Amino acid sequence: MTDPEANRGLVVIAAIALGVVGVALLFKGMDFLVDRLPARYQEAVRPWVFVGPAVFILGIYLVYPAINTTVLSFKGRNSQEWVGLQNFTDIFTDHDSLISLRNSLLWVIIVPLFAVGIGLAFATLADKLGRRAEATAKSIIFMPMAISMVGAAIVWLFVYSFRPPGFGSQIGVLNGLWTGLGNNPVAWLLQEPWNNLYLMIILIWLETGFAMVILSAAIKAVPEEIIEAARIDGANDWQIFWRVTFPTIASTVVVVATTIVITVWKVFDIVFVMTGGNFGTSVVAQRMVTEFFTFRNAGHGAAFAVILFVAVIPVMAINVRQFRIQEERR
Template identity: 55%
Template sequence: MRTGRSWAWSFVAPALLILGLYLVYPTLATIYTSFLDRGSVHWVGLENYGYAFTSPAMLTAFRNNLLWLFLFTAATVGLGLMLAVLTDRVRYEAVAKSVIFLPMAVSFVGAGVVWKFVYAYNPPGASQIGLLNQIVVALGGQPVGWLLERPWMNNIALIVVGVWIWTGFAMVILSAAYKGIPRDLKEAARVDGAGEWQLFWRVSLPYIQSTLAVVTTTMLINVLKVFDIVYVMTNGNFGTEVVANRMYKEMFQFRNFGRASAVAVVLFLAIVPLMLLNIRRFRQQEVER
């Protein structure tokens, strides 16, 4: 028995060592550094966490992350579910899904660059190179600084990019769950007089609710870590700062390792409950199977 266990540990040990070196140790080191000063020399206690929860820049980042949290999640999951149902009824389902899923094949940095050109702005009277402003000017309007004016407009413009990328992912997962609904169950509901709307709300939606919950929590985790789009398109300027981008600035731009580590710990603590919820749901699904 001991020999068998020794063999088992000999196979598991390399993976545990790698996880310890590249995951556990950096996490513990970051937590420790969050209590040190900008040069990681002197102990400053909770000073960095005070900055993380009181500074205007971080408060703006928290506000924007909450905006992303609600709008991005609702849009990706809602559109993904709608498209999963609609594409199930078209003849060229595979082609339609491929086109919708295509943005996932583009890197987030690449998508940010593309959409930065879409939102590009030049003053009135100048030639417009941005697609949206070309349309606005062609319709007789004035060009709009989509990423330069009004923080609510800036953030929504960035959220649109995230939705464009992630909706295809949500659609594919939800489509698989939707196709798993037994046809007999749908036919029985139709025989009982249920219309398509009632069929969706009373039969389809309850049947795929576990998958819907997993997709929702996955989107929440992704949006809490949003960085690439904001960094490429605005770098957090014009009222578009988010927590992950602020962490990057504190670390690499301001060279304040203590504050950057504190922001990283705050972000980590915000994500952990959602990760645990996702793991719990996966385990429940395994038990149900």
């Protein structure tokens, strides 16, 4: 497998085969050992034996890095000397860092609000279409989800593209329309603070399909008997939606919103590709990567990572709570 001349396809197939066979032999061997234990211990030990490898790998790739990053956040830029809370003090007193925190909070508020709202509207309207029309509409709206954030950013670069007068015709969709109306071209991504909103539109475009699909499934799960009872009582479609459908799917709406919030906190690709975090568009995740790999300041980068981690924890707790509520209702 280390031979650079080896056929890559065969190497991949061999690696997959060895991995599958290795895992199968591992679990078979552990099951064999558990069967040799006294009967009173077997049922108590067996679940832990099978979960053990996954927990071990999870610990190596998730728990250890989280602990190590937290330790690094209390050290200097070279991870040598202890500086206590100095990295966090620097972040919360630095103008550029405060801008990134402010922008991230705006992303967390605006993107989930519009993505869930538009997704819910599409899901509700699509539910009233015929089967074929509904499938077509949903496919079109969900299609952006198949694009990576980098790919989506590149697509939208052509939407916001700007060329100063005298440097050729405008290839950006927006400037093409804008100049077609007799106006001068606009450098959309340089327009502070509106450029943040222009970047948010990209993620809203990506996440709307996700919200629509999940909420559409929740809407279809609303018992038809309840809706018919509301109609018999004289409720119109608007009243049925807000007083019957929405309260029924409220827990799903919360789960979708919190899932999008987690995605928003981690957004890096869009900002990096579109503006590189310049022109007042930096966010926490982008600053974290910049501090680590551009400024070579491990302390500040780790501190941004810890802030990101702490911000995501309550959102995940809400998500888990909503999952438990849904399970109890079932």
